Amino acid sequence: MDFSTKKQLHIAVFPWLAYGHIVPFLRVSQFLAQKGHRIYYVSTPKNISRLPKLPPNLSSSISFVPLSLPQVDGLPPGVESTSELPIRKVPFLKKAYDMLETQLADFFRRSPQIKVIIHDFCPYWLPPVAVQFGVNLVYFSILSASTIAFFSSPSDMLDKKRVSPEDFTVVPMWMDYPNNIAFKLHEIAGHRECEDTVTDLERHETLLLNCKIMTMRTCYELEPEALRVLSRIHQKPIVPLGLLPPSLSIIEDTRDENWEALKKWLDSKQEKSTFYVALGSEVNLSLELMHELAYGIEKSELPFIWVVRKPHSIEQQSVENMIPPGFEERVSNRGLVLRGWAPQLKILAHSSIGGFLTHCGWSSVIESLGVGKPLILFPVGSSDLGLVARLMHGKKVGLEIERNDVDGSFTSDSVAMSIKRVMVDPDGEQFRAxxxxMKEIFGNIQLSDNYLNEFTRKLEII
Structure with a gap:
């Protein structure tokens, strides 16, 4: 038999409606298309329109399949992603997403050639649809292996031993290696806000039990123990995808017209002297906490760039109020406050940046360590941010800002202390080193491609 004439697979790809999900799913789609497979990228029209343009050589191998998002009471008209919503309205987006089931089934009916769907954590209703049309489920989580291991043990799924918020503040017993991966109490409370009647854990469990392959954004070089635990407790193929590091060479963005001025400002600073602050596109801190963070940044007395996002809704403060009065004047000789969007990867890669004060989104962490910059860990918001912070703190590539476990409060002094320790203090050299x-792992495109090759092989023999 000639194995060189591989059969072309027809693969549907179905991410959750968040920008941090749709882009990694596109990266994987492009890789599979380069390997000769035919991809059908399924999402809503607005999310599809936000995606970067495909390289010309792939445009005939990837089709975009728009499904119209049903209108749901409580979901503002025209909203199609989490970045357009305050966290308490995300459950309405999940309801609308769940109503895509009929349209997806119709698509499968019209496309009998599709035998694989790479899906996200959300569509718990997918298994019976897939069975009906003979489609294999491949669960791609954009999270780390440690996060997935923390959330999922088959025995725990059946017995429901973890019920109270406190149950999630201890390392689960099946993670049987030295680690500190657990939530703080205030992080659990925050996450409950974005839960629908079907919890994220129930969605994840249903899909994990029914998928043929489980894959995630990590590698053995980073998380060997967590991957070993997942293989043991799930008894099914766990195939890491690599870290999917972004390539600086292909970053093109029409919004970069400000980059020249920004680069000039960065060029005027000494090497590794400046820290970058960004809390992601979906984090909303209260006014009080934003001001406390600002005072901490000020007290550090180090140069910085701080990207401040516009709050989600009119009931919250304007961007101007988010910054304490007089702050920008006081720090004008060493600090820059940017409003809205900023070319994060270009900033992080600049030689004058020496650290990143981050909300601990997995993509942001990958970007920072991909260019060898240590982390000032400040997990604010829901999802797995606290778990990522513990993982990185444990790997000693960053320091977590001290906060009250119960209410999440912190002081400007603890912010300033953490910044200085990671950036300049002698006892922070281990974080910097x-x-x-870690750049050798996080920024290694070849390593990531090797994992993607292995994943492709697994799909081809599914």
């Missing part, structure tokens, strides 16, 4: 070493 470890981050430089």
């Amino acid at each position: 470890n981050a430089r070493v």
Whole structure:
């Protein structure tokens, strides 16, 4: 038999409606298309329109399949992603997403050639649809292996031993290696806000039990123990995808007209002297906490760039109020406050940046360590941010800002202390050195491609 004439697979790809999900799913789609497979990228029209343009050589191999998002009471008209919503309205987006089931089934009916769907954590209703049309489920989580291991043990799924918020503040017993991966109490409370009647855990469990392959954004070089635990407790193929590091060479964005001025400002700073602050596109801190963070940044007395996002809704403060009065004047000789969007990867890669004060989104962490920059860990918001912070703190590539476990409060002094320790203090050298070493894993495109190759092989023999 000639194995060189591989059969072309027809693969549907179905991410959750959040920008942090749709882009990694596109990256994987492009890789599979380069390997000769035919991809059908399924999402809503607005999310599809936000995606970067395909390279010309792939445009005939990837089709975009728009499904119209049903209108749901409580979901503002025209909203199609989490970045357009305050966290308490995300459950309405999940309801609308769940109503895509009929349209997806119709698509399968019209496309009998599709035998694989790479899906996200959300569509718990997918297994019976897939069975009906003979489609294999491949669960791609954009999260780390440690996060998935924390959330999922088959025995825990059946027995429902973890019920109270406190149950999630301890390392689960099946994670049987030295680690500190657990939530703080205030993080659990925050996450409950974005839960629908079907919890994220129930969605994840249903799909994990029914998928043929489980894949995630990590590698053995980073998380060997967590991947070993997942293989043991699930008894099914766990195939890491690599870290999917972004390539600086292909970053093109029409919004970069401000980059020249920004680069000039960065060029005027000494090497590794400046820290970058960004809390992601979906984090909304209260006015009080934003001001406390600002005072901490000010007290650090180090140069910085701070990207401040516009709050989600009119009931919250304007961007101007988010910054304390007089703050920008006081720091004008060493600090820059940017409003709205900023070219994060270009900023992080600049030689004058020496650290990143981050909300701990997995993509942001990958970007920072991919260019060897240590982390000032400040997990604010829902999802797995606290778990990522513990993982990175444990790897000693960053330091977590001290906060009250119960209410999440913190002081400007603890912010300033953490910044200085990661950036300049002699006893923070281990964070800086470890981050430089981690660049060999996080920024290694070849390593990531090797994992993607292995994943492609697994799909071809599914």
